[in-house]
Amino acid sequence: MNLIVAADANWGIGRDNKLLASIPTDMKYFREHTLGKVVVMGRRTLESMPGSKALPKRINYVLSSNPDFEAEGCRVVHGEYELFDELSQFDPDDVYLIGGGSLYNRFYKYCDKLYVTKIDAVLDADTFITNFDEDEDFEVISESEPVTENGLTFRFVVYKKKKEGIDRSKTLRF
Numbered sequence: 001m002n003l004i005v006a007a008d009a010n011w012g013i014g015r016d017n018k019l020l021a022s023i024p025t026d027m028k029y030f031r032e033h034t035l036g037k038v039v040v041m042g043r044r045t046l047e048s049m050p051g052s053k054a055l056p057k058r059i060n061y062v063l064s065s066n067p068d069f070e071a072e073g074c075r076v077v078h079g080e081y082e083l084f085d086e087l088s089q090f091d092p093d094d095v096y097l098i099g100g101g102s103l104y105n106r107f108y109k110y111c112d113k114l115y116v117t118k119i120d121a122v123l124d125a126d127t128f129i130t131n132f133d134e135d136e137d138f139e140v141i142s143e144s145e146p147v148t149e150n151g152l153t154f155r156f157v158v159y160k161k162k163k164e165g166i167d168r169s170k171t172l173r174f
Contacts (some may be wrong), residue, residue: 001040001087001095003108004033005129006117006154012125013101017048020123025149029156030098033115034058038095040083040107045099046071061086063103080107101127114138114159119152132159 006026007013014020035057043064046052054060054073062074063083069076077083087095097107108114114132132138144156 001092001097001107001111002033002113002115003097003104003111004030004115005099005104006119007129008119008121008123008125010122010125011128011131012123013099013104013129014048014127015123015125017044017100019048020125021119021150021152023117023119023149023152023154025147026117026154029115029117034096034098038087038090039098040087040095040103041098042100042103043069043071045103046074048100059090101129104129108132109137112161116157116159117154118157119154120146121152137162 005013006019006021006023008020012020034055038059038061039055040061040063043062043066046054046060046062049055052071054071060071060074061083062069062071062076063080064076064078067078075086077086092112097103097111108130116132133140138159139162140157141160142156142158146153146155148154
């Protein structure tokens with residue numbers, strides 16, 4: 001599984017259930033990575049999407065603790081075991097965790113690659129994720145040159161788990 005996110009210099013990712021900034025190049029990067037793939041999100045992330053609708057041309061999974069929650073165009077799961085059971089039918093390289101903050105923090109350790117758009121500014125965030133630079137299990141394997149757009153400078157950084165995968169026999173099945 002992979003993770004894809006845009007984060008500011010303090011690892012902030014959103015405010016009031018919205019992205020921190022509008023960066024068209026980052027949206028293009030997101031589309032290029034996730035189109036035709038499987039995306040996994042929480043209910044609030046789905047609700048933050050235009051019209052609260054599934055992303056087109058992707059298989060959308062929504063994790064919700066509400067057993068009555070339904071979402072058009074989405075496969076709703078209600079726990080991590082159910083989620084990993086469902087995801088086991090896909091190539092892990094084709095699965096992307098797309099938010100929100102609690103899912104990123106809860107599941108990033110199950111990811112083999114982390115695609116992070118690092119914004120070189122501190123924005124007004126109320127939602128934060130783990131600082132991946134401080135996680136010894138991950139290392140940077142690529143970093144783009146800085147790009148400036150809409151008054152913000154950012155870089156595309158890819159982290160890879162140092163150990164190939166994790167021993168899932170001792171954790172959740174994926």
